[in-house]
Amino acid sequence: MVKKSAERIYLTLIFLFLYLPIAVLIVLSFNNSKSRVYWGGFTLKWYQKMITSPTIMKAFGTTIIISLASALIATLLGTLAALGINAMKKRNQTIMLGATNIPMLNADIVTGISMMLLFVRFTRLGMGTVLIAHITFNIPYVILNVLPKLRQTSKYTYEAALDLGATPLYAFFKITWPQLRPGVLSGFLMAMTMSLDDFSITYFTKGAGINTLSTMIYTNMRKGINPEMYALSTILFMAALILLLLMNFGPSAKREKASK
Amino acid sequence: MSKKLIDLQHITKSYDGHTILDDLNLYIRENEFLTLLGPSGCGKTTTLRLIGGFESPDNGKIIFDGKNITNLAPNERQLNTVFQRYALFPHMTIAENIAFGLKIKKKSKDYINDKIKYALKLVNLDGFEKRSIDSLSGGQQQRIAIARAIVNEPKVLLLDEPLGALDLKLRQDMQYELIRLKNELGITFIYVTHDQEEALTMSDTIVVMNQGYIQQIGTPEDIYNEPCNAFVADFIGESNIIDGIMLEDKLVKILNVTFPCVDEGFGTNTPVDVVIRPEDVELVAPEQGLLSGEVTSLIFKGVHWEIVVLAGGYEWLVHTTQMHPVGSKVGIRVDPFNIQIMNKPESSDEKAVELDA
Ligand SMILES: Nc1ncnc2c1ncn2[C@@H]1O[C@H](COP(=O)(O)OP(=O)(O)OP(=O)(O)O)[C@@H](O)[C@H]1O
Ligand SMILES: [Mg+2]
Numbered sequence: 217m218v219k220k221s222a223e224r225i226y227l228t229l230i231f232l233f234l235y236l237p238i239a240v241l242i243v244l245s246f247n248n249s250k251s252r253v254y255w256g257g258f259t260l261k262w263y264q265k266m267i268t269s270p271t272i273m274k275a276f277g278t279t280i281i282i283s284l285a286s287a288l289i290a291t292l293l294g295t296l297a298a299l300g301i302n303a304m305k306k307r308n309q310t311i312m313l314g315a316t317n318i319p320m321l322n323a324d325i326v327t328g329i330s331m332m333l334l335f336v337r338f339t340r341l342g343m344g345t346v347l348i349a350h351i352t353f354n355i356p357y358v359i360l361n362v363l364p365k366l367r368q369t370s371k372y373t374y375e376a377a378l379d380l381g382a383t384p385l386y387a388f389f390k391i392t393w394p395q396l397r398p399g400v401l402s403g404f405l406m407a408m409t410m411s412l413d414d415f416s417i418t419y420f421t422k423g424a425g426i427n428t429l430s431t432m433i434y435t436n437m438r439k440g441i442n443p444e445m446y447a448l449s450t451i452l453f454m455a456a457l458i459l460l461l462l463m464n465f466g467p468s469a470k471r472e473k474a475s476k
Numbered sequence: 477m478s479k480k481l482i483d484l485q486h487i488t489k490s491y492d493g494h495t496i497l498d499d500l501n502l503y504i505r506e507n508e509f510l511t512l513l514g515p516s517g518c519g520k521t522t523t524l525r526l527i528g529g530f531e532s533p534d535n536g537k538i539i540f541d542g543k544n545i546t547n548l549a550p551n552e553r554q555l556n557t558v559f560q561r562y563a564l565f566p567h568m569t570i571a572e573n574i575a576f577g578l579k580i581k582k583k584s585k586d587y588i589n590d591k592i593k594y595a596l597k598l599v600n601l602d603g604f605e606k607r608s609i610d611s612l613s614g615g616q617q618q619r620i621a622i623a624r625a626i627v628n629e630p631k632v633l634l635l636d637e638p639l640g641a642l643d644l645k646l647r648q649d650m651q652y653e654l655i656r657l658k659n660e661l662g663i664t665f666i667y668v669t670h671d672q673e674e675a676l677t678m679s680d681t682i683v684v685m686n687q688g689y690i691q692q693i694g695t696p697e698d699i700y701n702e703p704c705n706a707f708v709a710d711f712i713g714e715s716n717i718i719d720g721i722m723l724e725d726k727l728v729k730i731l732n733v734t735f736p737c738v739d740e741g742f743g744t745n746t747p748v749d750v751v752i753r754p755e756d757v758e759l760v761a762p763e764q765g766l767l768s769g770e771v772t773s774l775i776f777k778g779v780h781w782e783i784v785v786l787a788g789g790y791e792w793l794v795h796t797t798q799m800h801p802v803g804s805k806v807g808i809r810v811d812p813f814n815i816q817i818m819n820k821p822e823s824s825d826e827k828a829v830e831l832d833a
Contacts, residue, residue: 225775226708281561370561370563372559372561372562372563373563373564373565373566375530375559375563376557376559376563376564376565376624378549378550378551379528379530379550379551379553379556379557379559379566379625380556380576380577380580380624380625380628381549381551381577381580381581381628383551383578384551385552386580390576391565391793394567395566395567435700
């Protein structure tokens with residue numbers, strides 16, 4: 217009995233610590249008063265302000281373009297990489313996986329600075345360099361999602377298709393691809409989340425004049441905090457939440473459960 | 477005899493420096509039921525994959541119907557495979573699985589539907605069209621894999637332990653069905669198994685393999701009655717394999733006792749392996765036997781008793797319909813016709829094979 221209620225209290229505390237700050241943020245985004253302490257009644261004006269602000273809308277557009285484009289390209293490259301890695305011998309696979317995983321564990325700020333140093337050597341920083349940077353750090357996440365699916369997909373089904381007269385291309389699209397698709401999809405969603413989420417790498421590789429939402433919030437915060445930033449952050453949080461739910465309960469997850 | 481349909485010539489195959497098949501020569505005749513038989517890891521699947529085109533040999537040629545197909549892609553070979561691990565397409569229904577090859581060949585819808593019905597009936601799974609692969613048991617999946625292959629009416633069907641997951645009854649039914657199919661459709665079968673009984677009941681020709689070497693090729697009767705070495709004798713059914721010395725023609729010394737036999741041409745005083753099947757050992761009264769000993773174990777096997785007799789320092793395995801209680805004294809006799817004499821292996825490769833066995 218005591219143990220059970222202790223467990224409950226512990227769990228509640230943990231969730232409180234995790235979600236209280238976000239809850240405060242969300243509440244404040246609907247607060248009519250500019251104060252961070254007093255509740256001045258419910259309002260949507262900060263959301264309205266946010267939508268009508270050209271800086272925010274421009275950054276929003278940039279963010280969408282970059283996260284979509286980088287996730288798409290990274291998904292393509294990452295899937296091809298996973299196919300290649302899967303065909304390697306065991307030992308080379310381990311080496312390749314190590315090599316692709318290191319950028320994921322590396323501190324973002326180090327990745328950001330090193331990319332910036334590399335980019336300025338060849339070109340001006342801008343939209344293009346941010347895109348390249350995002351593609352680069354997204355690829356490992358795609359590989360990580362696709363490779364296990366690929367390992368599950370027995371090579372024998374592909375061979376069986378050849379055996380029944382399919383050309384290699386037909387066999388891939390009819391047999392291998394459908395089994396791979398859930399992994400590719402979740403890889404794409406995760407890449408998009410990571411891209412939306414990123415601040416450090418974007419900050420160092422973006423150059424002047426370009427902002428994604430996260431760098432824009434940071435720049436604005438330095439001038440003083442506006443409640444429309446709360447509104448924006450709330451929306452970003454919701455977007456991440458939706459992506460997460462999609463990843464866990466979306467079509468790919470459903471398939472997996474069905475096959476068990 | 478019908479003509480050679482597939483001819484494997486001097487095939488060598490190695491993985492990562494390990495030689496799996498070494499100078500393998502084998503041909504398969506049209507309409508033949510040929511079985512590759514051997515212990516796990518001896519290269520049966522590898523041989524089948526070479527024929528199917530999923531691996532290419534390091535050396536040697538594969539001739540199919542007079543044409544060299546060594547470098548032909550699997551989808552261009554006129555044969556179909558039932559894979560050891562079924563390899564059914566998990567995202568398709570059973571009907572879609574079976575129709576896969578026919579759709580590629582652009583057969584009409586009606587033709588395909590008829591074929592699906594026919595094939596499912598054949599493997600005793602009528603009405604399973606709409607079911608998903610996940611919902612099938614291992615044995616059912618295996619039968620669907622067979623159905624998927626045969627609807628294409630290939631010239632040659634390669635089967636890699638296709639009945640491995642079935643229980644005894646279903647297994648026997650399917651063995652019968654497969655033979656019927658073979659006769660009905662006139663397909664050549666290349667069949668892989670490590671079950672010697674299955675090989676003996678189904679095959680026209682058995683190829684016994686060990687460690688990538690062909691040990692013996694012959695009809696089931698040949699292989700069973702005249703195994704060419706100790707490995708084959710041991711692998712095909714249980715045997716007593718005893719060191720002996722061929723004193724002269726028709727006389728062999730086993731366990732210091734001289735036995736009359738019928739083999740000739742081994743020279744004088746040659747060390748040989750002597751094979752005697754358990755059912756060929758006759759148990760008689762102690763004084764009537766060439767050897768005498770004591771029963772050390774007795775197991776009832778249904779049709780017969782399996783008895784171990786310690787005689788002359790060797791544990792003789794005996795199958796008999798007469799009961800001899802443990803501890804009783806018996807004599808051993810063997811009809812000269814039932815003593816099989818074999819040369820000892822000579823080359824180091826053969827020795828390795830022998831040691832492994
Ligand atoms: N792709 C591969 N890479 C490395 N070694 C392999 C490969 N395929 C097979 N081998 C090796 O070749 C040998 C023969 O394998 P094969 O699959 O032909 O055996 P098998 O006779 O079919 O055995 P089983 O009865 O267990 O199926 C084994 O030692 C196996 O480990
Ligand atoms: Mg095998």
